[in-house]
Amino acid sequence: MNTLVKRSFKYRFYPTEAQAAELSRTFGCVRKVYNMALQARTEAWTLRGERLDYNATSAMLTTWKRTEELSFLNEVSSVPLQQSLRHLQKACFRFWAKRAKYPRFKSCKRSRASAEYTRSAFRFRDGALTLAKMREPLDIRWSRPLPEGAMPSTVTVSRDPAERWFVSLRYEDSSARQLPLTDTAVGIDVGLNHLLTLSTGEKIANPRHQRRDHLHKITTRLVRENQTLVIEDLTVRNMVKNRTLAHAISDASWAEIRSMLKYKAAWYGRSVIAVDRWLPSSKLCSVCGALAAAMPLRVRTWTCSCDATHDRDVNAARNILAAGLAATVCGADVRPQRNTPGGQSAAKQKASQREPWDSPCSQGRGSQGVSLQPPVGWKQLLCRPGVSR
Numbered sequence: 289m290n291t292l293v294k295r296s297f298k299y300r301f302y303p304t305e306a307q308a309a310e311l312s313r314t315f316g317c318v319r320k321v322y323n324m325a326l327q328a329r330t331e332a333w334t335l336r337g338e339r340l341d342y343n344a345t346s347a348m349l350t351t352w353k354r355t356e357e358l359s360f361l362n363e364v365s366s367v368p369l370q371q372s373l374r375h376l377q378k379a380c381f382r383f384w385a386k387r388a389k390y391p392r393f394k395s396c397k398r399s400r401a402s403a404e405y406t407r408s409a410f411r412f413r414d415g416a417l418t419l420a421k422m423r424e425p426l427d428i429r430w431s432r433p434l435p436e437g438a439m440p441s442t443v444t445v446s447r448d449p450a451e452r453w454f455v456s457l458r459y460e461d462s463s464a465r466q467l468p469l470t471d472t473a474v475g476i477d478v479g480l481n482h483l484l485t486l487s488t489g490e491k492i493a494n495p496r497h498q499r500r501d502h503l504h505k506i507t508t509r510l511v512r513e514n515q516t517l518v519i520e521d522l523t524v525r526n527m528v529k530n531r532t533l534a535h536a537i538s539d540a541s542w543a544e545i546r547s548m549l550k551y552k553a554a555w556y557g558r559s560v561i562a563v564d565r566w567l568p569s570s571k572l573c574s575v576c577g578a579l580a581a582a583m584p585l586r587v588r589t590w591t592c593s594c595d596a597t598h599d600r601d602v603n604a605a606r607n608i609l610a611a612g613l614a615a616t617v618c619g620a621d622v623r624p625q626r627n628t629p630g631g632q633s634a635a636k637q638k639a640s641q642r643e644p645w646d647s648p649c650s651q652g653r654g655s656q657g658v659s660l661q662p663p664v665g666w667k668q669l670l671c672r673p674g675v676s677r
């Protein structure tokens with residue numbers, strides 16, 4: 289079975305003077321439109337508590353173009369302008385879902401100059417790429433071949449601070465083969481002393497040399513060996529509170545591992561489930577379900593009142609796996625019901641706002657939940673459908 293996977297290739301190109309002028313003008317208009325839409329969204333939000341959507345900002349763009357002072361917006365292709373409104377929509381969405389900070393205004397100096405073109409705004413034929421409002425194709429240095437038959441769906445042109453020009457072509461690749469199904473699942477804990485600890489008890493060391501290569505090998509292996517991979521939904525935002533941990537997490541290249549697991553799982557037909565970051569994975573006994581009172585980071589092994597002795601990280605990985613499997617069975621997110629502001633806001637980030645790969649079971653079944661309060665062990669982790677928000 290084949291699956292469609294989005295891939296992109298980036299190349300350097302050398303614009304003619306006319307092309308450089310056209311692109312610079314487009315970059316300026318993209319930035320202007322983005323900032324004006326952000327301004328409008330900010331006002332709507334702060335003054336009226338209103339969330340503007342893409343359509344509202346798109347209608348504004350039409351109005352702006354009709355005014356005399358903004359008539360220059362008509363001189364460039366409208367597609368990159370629309371695309372920048374779509375990007376802003378995504379950025380606001382991530383903010384509302386508490387996954388990102390509020391979007392920032394684009395400045396001339398700080399922001400990357402770029403413009404995104406979709407199918408209707410470029411022509412790609414016989415290896416020649418021509419953008420809207422241009423007569424000649426771009427002079428692209430094809431440093432590696434675009435796979436045969438690949439038809440770009442999106443083209444992004446950018447210029448870096450050193451005045452070098454790049455074009456990135458995104459296309460859908462149907463050649464990625466799915467692996468045969470297996471029934472194995474693994475829970476993965478991100479650690480300080482080890483890069484990863486698996487629910488199987490295996491510990492994977494932090495890479496010393498050729499880091500990226502190492503990460504590729506690990507993630508490919510994990511995806512090949514397991515049908516379901518359960519990870520903790522640790523975001524950088526949550527890590528900032530604890531600097532030591534934040535440091536370790538970034539050292540451990542967690543974001544990179546996560547993204548590798550995500551796209552490789554898509555390639556090979558596996559699923560990655562992210563369980564809630566409030567899961568008390570370190571403190572919960574994976575044998576009896578008792579919750580230890582406190583678990584400072586220096587505690588590496590502990591013994592539960594049920595006599596089970598745990599390696600801190602392996603125990604955590606087992607709890608992560610169990611929570612992920614519970615989510616699969618229930619078709620629900622694993623979200624503790626807590627009466628703390630943090631817990632409540634986490635509960636409000638609904639399944640519909642998560643990425644599809646987070647939990648294949650949560651799609652279309654948004655309003656169910658699994659209660660982790662009062663604390664229960666994974667063997668007793670039962671589905672509780674119909675928990676309302």
Ligand SMILES: [Zn+2]
Binds near residue numbers: 574578
């Ligand atoms: Zn126990």
